[in-house]
Amino acid sequence: SQTIHQWPATLVQPVGSPLSLECTVEGTSNPNLYWYRQAAGRGLQLLFYSVGIGQISSEVPQNLSASRPQDRQFILSSKKLLLSDSGFYLCAWSVQGLAGGPGGLKNEQFFGPGTRLTVL
Amino acid sequence: QQPVQSPQAVILREGEDAVINCSSSKALYSVHWYRQKHGEAPVFLMILLKGGEQKGHDKISASFNEKKQQSSLYLTASQLSYSGTYFCGTAYAGNNRKLIWGLGTSLAVNP
Structure with a gap:
């Protein structure tokens, strides 16, 4: 069965x-x-989604970036955090199906446990 | 493009029914329903594809009205465990990988 992991679970970081x-x-x-x-x-x-290694689509222009260095690894980064970056960050995955196949048509998303980020 | 969910909040007594609606101004490809409990990640409930299908899962079911571009989630004989925030995520033709999410409906079931 499939599992999705996120870490850390909580994080408190200073602005910048x-x-x-x-x-x-x-x-x-x-x-x-x-x-x-x-x-x-x-x-x-x-914020971002990826359909393959090195392929990242950015949805919201801001001070965050994402990378996918390996097939099943997705990383969210920032060089300098802002107060407004505080929130609950969730990673999710879905099946990369072909049109006509169950994954391609349905594309259910399954979420990881999340990281709660507080920027002070 | 963001779907509109209604109502914003519902308070029920255990055993009562509720309906949550999700409407789009654009033609829908599919509608996904999720439930999120406080402090936890959203959990997938069901997906409906265009075609007007209706699905059920225990006492929770949903319909998709293609004419109205609307999906409704039906919770019957509500249980305490149904409490949480319900989100619909909508996908559109051309990019069904990406979901656009409603703002959620908060549901509280009291004894």
């Missing part, structure tokens, strides 16, 4: 410090990978 959050998926290959941010009491904001 760098950030690196990691997400790994087990039990599947060539997944779609996603980074979301959720502000307290708010909805899900898609």
Whole structure:
């Protein structure tokens, strides 16, 4: 079965410090990978998604970046954190299916446990 | 393009029913429903593809009205465990990998 890991679980960082959050998926290959941010009491904001190694789509221009150095590894980074970067960061994966196949049509997303980031 | 969820919040007594709606101004390819409990990650409930299908999972079911570009989530005989925030995620033709999320409906089930 597939599992998704995120670390760290919680993080408190000063403004201006760098950030690196990691997400790994087990039990599947060539997944779609996603980074979301959720502000307290708010909805899900898609930050980045990736359909393959080195292929990153950025949804929101800001001081964050993402990389996918390996098939099942997705990293979210920042060189200098802002107060507004605080939130709950969620990584998710979905099947990289072909059109007409179950993964291609349905694309259910499965979330990791999340990282709660507080920027002070 | 963001789907509109209604109502924003619902308070139920155990055993009561609720309906949560998710509407789009653009033609939908699929609608996903998730439930998130406080402090936890969202959990996938079900997905509906265009075609007007209806799906069920225990006492939670959903429908997809292609004409209205709307999906409804039905919770019947609610249980305490149903409490949480329900999100719909919508996908559109051309890029079904990416979901656009509603702002959520907060559901509280009281004894």
